[in-house]
Amino acid sequence: MIDTHCHLDFPVFDGDREAVWARARDVGVRGLVIPGVRLDSFGRILALRGEGCRIAFGLHPVFWGEHPEDALAQLEGWVRWHAPVAVGEIGLDYMVSSESFEVQARLFEGQLRLAKAFHLPVLLHVRRAHEPVLALLRQVKFPCGGIVHAFSGSLEQARAYIRLGFCVGIGGVVTRGQATRVRQVAARVDAASLVLESDAPDLPPLGRIGERNEPACLGEVVATLAALRGVEVADLILATTRNARRVLNWQE
């Protein structure tokens, strides 16, 4: 399995990062992607790149007020010199104050254009903003696809992303019975467009809500997903791994 979204660089893992990786390997996680959220985290992320551990750099919309003036120029330097697998995580978050929307949109569009120039896919963070994100992807004619992480939209919106070359990221939320819409989308979206993610340390599966999440939760995620879709776990592992490798141009 590949965990396509894992914040293994966060300080909350400083005490036992190796053990976290080891537990993930025990359940069959063979690769993971660490997305960047702000410039001051990129050095830490770069230091974690290694066997099975790929990295991305991006300016997260939630930190819209904290990115420096020249953040885009600095990001370009990181992308140019350190060859990440993607630009991310980037996007629009309409659950934070609406005074930020203009800044968020400018940051997002700038990063889409940067990813396009470097022929890189993007890792999208989208909350209550799927329509403006889809509109911007079309406006920029973004050709490299990517992953909509922790997808929370409708099946129609999932299909709109897929038509633009995106995969849909499914994580611990799918194990929660009350997450009806996420479960419906997870059950019905095309198998060629599903990828797994932990979003650790956030969004743990049912039974561990409020605790630190880990990439080892992918075992529960894939089991739930297989049951929802009525398919074999092994087949789903093969498909989601293949999808992640394809969308991230991840060669062994």
Ligand SMILES: [Zn+2]
């Ligand atoms: Zn994230």
